[in-house]
Amino acid sequence: MLTGDAVRWGAAVDRAYDCDAYTVDRSAPAAVVLPSTEQEVQAVVRWCVASRVPFTPRGAGTGLSGGAMPALGGVVISTKRLNRILEVDLPNQRLHAEAGVTNSALSKAVAHAGLHFAPDPSSQTVSTLGGNIAENSGGPHTLKYGVTAPHILTVRVVSPNGEMQEFGRRVVGGPGPAWERLVVGSEGLLGVVVSAWVHLTPVPKAVQTVLVALPTIRAASDAVASVIASGIVPAALEMMDRNILMALKVAFGLEFPADTAALLLLECDGEPKQVEEDFARMLAILKGFAPLELRVASDEAERKSLWTARKKGIGAMGRLAPTIVTHDGVIPPSTLPDMLEFVYAVAAREGIGVANLFHAGDGNLHPCFYFDDRDPKQVESVVRAGEEIMRKCLELGGSLTGEHGIGVEKVGLMHAMFGPEDMALQRRVKELFNPDTLCNPCKLIPDQKGCVEHMVRWRGVAT
Amino acid sequence: MLETLGAKLKPGGAWQAFGTVDEACWDSSPPQPVVSKDDFIVTVSAGMRLDDLQAHLEPFGLALPFVPIVPSPGRRLGEWIGQNVPHQLEGTFRSWRDWVLGGTMLLSDGSVARSGARVTKSVAGFDAHQLPIGTHGTLVVPVELHLRVVAASRVAWPAPVQHSGPFWIQRVLRTDFEAACQQSGLLWSDPETATCALSQRPGFCPEHSWWMDERGVGPLSPLQRETWLRAKAQFDPDGRLAGVPE
Numbered sequence: 248m249l250t251g252d253a254v255r256w257g258a259a260v261d262r263a264y265d266c267d268a269y270t271v272d273r274s275a276p277a278a279v280v281l282p283s284t285e286q287e288v289q290a291v292v293r294w295c296v297a298s299r300v301p302f303t304p305r306g307a308g309t310g311l312s313g314g315a316m317p318a319l320g321g322v323v324i325s326t327k328r329l330n331r332i333l334e335v336d337l338p339n340q341r342l343h344a345e346a347g348v349t350n351s352a353l354s355k356a357v358a359h360a361g362l363h364f365a366p367d368p369s370s371q372t373v374s375t376l377g378g379n380i381a382e383n384s385g386g387p388h389t390l391k392y393g394v395t396a397p398h399i400l401t402v403r404v405v406s407p408n409g410e411m412q413e414f415g416r417r418v419v420g421g422p423g424p425a426w427e428r429l430v431v432g433s434e435g436l437l438g439v440v441v442s443a444w445v446h447l448t449p450v451p452k453a454v455q456t457v458l459v460a461l462p463t464i465r466a467a468s469d470a471v472a473s474v475i476a477s478g479i480v481p482a483a484l485e486m487m488d489r490n491i492l493m494a495l496k497v498a499f500g501l502e503f504p505a506d507t508a509a510l511l512l513l514e515c516d517g518e519p520k521q522v523e524e525d526f527a528r529m530l531a532i533l534k535g536f537a538p539l540e541l542r543v544a545s546d547e548a549e550r551k552s553l554w555t556a557r558k559k560g561i562g563a564m565g566r567l568a569p570t571i572v573t574h575d576g577v578i579p580p581s582t583l584p585d586m587l588e589f590v591y592a593v594a595a596r597e598g599i600g601v602a603n604l605f606h607a608g609d610g611n612l613h614p615c616f617y618f619d620d621r622d623p624k625q626v627e628s629v630v631r632a633g634e635e636i637m638r639k640c641l642e643l644g645g646s647l648t649g650e651h652g653i654g655v656e657k658v659g660l661m662h663a664m665f666g667p668e669d670m671a672l673q674r675r676v677k678e679l680f681n682p683d684t685l686c687n688p689c690k691l692i693p694d695q696k697g698c699v700e701h702m703v704r705w706r707g708v709a710t
Numbered sequence: 711m712l713e714t715l716g717a718k719l720k721p722g723g724a725w726q727a728f729g730t731v732d733e734a735c736w737d738s739s740p741p742q743p744v745v746s747k748d749d750f751i752v753t754v755s756a757g758m759r760l761d762d763l764q765a766h767l768e769p770f771g772l773a774l775p776f777v778p779i780v781p782s783p784g785r786r787l788g789e790w791i792g793q794n795v796p797h798q799l800e801g802t803f804r805s806w807r808d809w810v811l812g813g814t815m816l817l818s819d820g821s822v823a824r825s826g827a828r829v830t831k832s833v834a835g836f837d838a839h840q841l842p843i844g845t846h847g848t849l850v851v852p853v854e855l856h857l858r859v860v861a862a863s864r865v866a867w868p869a870p871v872q873h874s875g876p877f878w879i880q881r882v883l884r885t886d887f888e889a890a891c892q893q894s895g896l897l898w899s900d901p902e903t904a905t906c907a908l909s910q911r912p913g914f915c916p917e918h919s920w921w922m923d924e925r926g927v928g929p930l931s932p933l934q935r936e937t938w939l940r941a942k943a944q945f946d947p948d949g950r951l952a953g954v955p956e
């Protein structure tokens with residue numbers, strides 16, 4: 248099977264692979280394998296099944312809900328070496344790539360032909376196609392182009408019992424069920440994706456971008472709700488609050504007008520005439536909210552500079568406190584004004600810092616709590632505040648997660664969103680593809696066999 | 711509870727899906743849709759007719775951007791979803807797989823389960839609300855749907871194709887589109903999605919292409935079919951719902 252440096256274990260490996268970017272829960276693997284071919288992936292899965300050893304697929308490990316954490320130990324199957332682009336079919340705007348190829352490498356490979364892979368998670372320079380598929384990732388341009396799912400034509404997977412299967416067609420749609428749509432977003436529970444055919448999107452002919460500084464959070468969130476309600480579909484509509492701006496100033500010296508409570512970054516793209524029309528309407532709406540400043544990009548260089556605040560925001564947060572936890576919840580955009588007030592009130596009550604940098608257009612919140620995780624009281628406050636915010640999202644008719652997934656982080660909250668019959672349906676979907684408990688156990692579905700006592704162990708490691 | 715959701719149990723205790731005895735399954739006067747105008751979402755009974763939904767959305771300035779290639783008045787949303795046939799605006803607005811954000815489904819054991827959410831973006835749990843799409847009511851019966859809709863002003867409504875009798879829809883790679891359009895019996899074509907509608911079964915079938923008849927029935931890959939049959943055994947072990955089409 249695999250030998251040499253394709254099989255790793257030991258203390259350094261434990262430290263590198265005992266969590267993903269959600270660092271609150273940790274569990275070390277028995278070993279990490281780095282297969283270079285789909286046959287090697289299949290051989291590893293078959294060995295795990297025959298030996299009754301749990302296995303967990305892993306891409307770049309940038310997941311934010313603990314999905315790639317080997318919850319019950321066992322083998323981590325890294326796709327790092329499955330990094331080939333197998334075929335590019337420009338006339339038909341599609342591309343076949345292995346699961347370990349990074350998101351931005353897909354777009355880079357076809358940029359010369361005026362095409363790109365539209366899903367654009369902020370982690371795109373490192374996160375992998377397999378990880379994007381497993382999490383059904385989104386990004387700033389999801390508002391117009393959708394999450395990962397509509398861009399995936401086929402998925403080739405090693406099933407949880409070790410069979411090689413290819414779901415989907417190389418031409419969009421078709422009669423019968425689309426099993427690939429269940430694999431997308433399945434958080435690595437329905438098999439190891441080894442490659443996929445993806446649909447490529449033309450780079451838009453025209454783009455217009457504006458950065459707007461607003462004096463109050465209420466004005467900014469009302470402006471978001473108004474733009475969305477107008478029927479314009481911006482390519483991106485992102486929001487950053489005062490605390491993010493403070494971090495950007497400290498970290499990178501970026502300056503915004505004094506008294507700015509929130510920045511909005513809006514972009515329209517597509518056919519030039521439609522873009523011009525939509526952008527003009529959008530600016531008119533925004534002007535109605537008495538902006539302190541409204542910067543329109545006059546060229547690509549200026550556009551990039553307007554995006555700097557958005558792209559560097561999370562990195563800058565490190566200047567505010569030793570620890571950051573980014574939450575992910577969704578609300579209907581029309582409820583944004585009330586929801587943001589709620590977020591600030593909860594943080595104030597718990598005595599922790601919160602900054603917001605998020606996909607406002609689709610109501611996908613990312614409250615980032617900054618605190619010191621060496622203080623157990625602050626950790627408790629952060630966990631409590633996060634739960635309260637998630638419950639508020641549900642109360643407003645939203646969802647527990649818009650892009651980070653359930654993983655282990657929110658598995659205990661699934662009951663707050665779904666009732667017993669809903670969860671029974673979820674279990675049936677899992678059992679259709681993964682009737683056993685070996686493939687990525689303890690994620691997404693609560694109360695899985697053997698997971699409850701381990702949950703205590705992970706948390707124990709974390710504190 | 712089911713009555714208020716717009717579904718009914720067929721006398722004798724068997725659930726039958728649309729396409730066969732749809733009237734037995736859905737209330738003939740389903741509850742009014744719930745429209746969230748500013749969020750572009752409508753919650754609607756799957757038993758509602760497409761035309762009625764469009765009429766309901768109109769005063770809100772909203773529309774479901776779905777225009778069948780050949781009109782089929784009176785068909786219910788649940789039927790359209792079960793058949794999942796391409797439509798004329800798919801190139802611009804996509805289709806059911808992206809519009810059904812969540813909903814409530816009736817399972818063959820009589821339980822009612824929800825999946826997805828009433829927001830445009832949610833990755834909480836498996837997308838079980840994809841199960842009714844394209845599966846002809848064989849696995850679950852959609853009862854209530856959360857649908858993404860658009861501003862009506864953005865929709866350029868194309869003229870319907872006048873045709874009576876059976877027809878076939880075929881999608882090919884862009885590089886095969888011109889050849890596909892050379893087939894006899896061409897009723898309609900769309901270069902954006904490389905799709906054509908024909909009054910006869912396609913004779914030109916390149917490797918990467920598919921076709922279906924006007925009910926959404928067409929050839930499946932062996933794995934797609936085998937998984938469908940396994941799913942059928944899992945979701946409807948007693949065969950109360952419609953059978954998997956041959």
Ligand SMILES: Cc1cc2nc3c(=O)[nH]c(=O)nc-3n(C[C@H](O)[C@H](O)[C@H](O)COP(=O)(O)OP(=O)(O)OC[C@H]3O[C@@H](n4cnc5c(N)ncnc54)[C@H](O)[C@@H]3O)c2cc1C
Pocket residue numbers: 267268303304305306307308309310311313314315326346367368369370373374375376377378379380381382383384385386387434435436438439440441561650651687
């Ligand atoms: C700074 C930062 C910014 C981020 N921004 C965004 C954002 O804008 N939008 C967004 O959606 N997410 C974002 N994320 C979250 C994360 O990057 C995405 O979820 C991403 O898709 C994960 O990819 P990965 O390769 O790192 O996967 P991993 O973290 O390694 O794995 C994630 C999940 O996918 C499964 N998995 C991985 N590979 C496979 C495979 N080949 N087959 C089956 N299952 C597999 C794992 O088991 C796990 O459950 C961000 C994260 C960070 C740290």
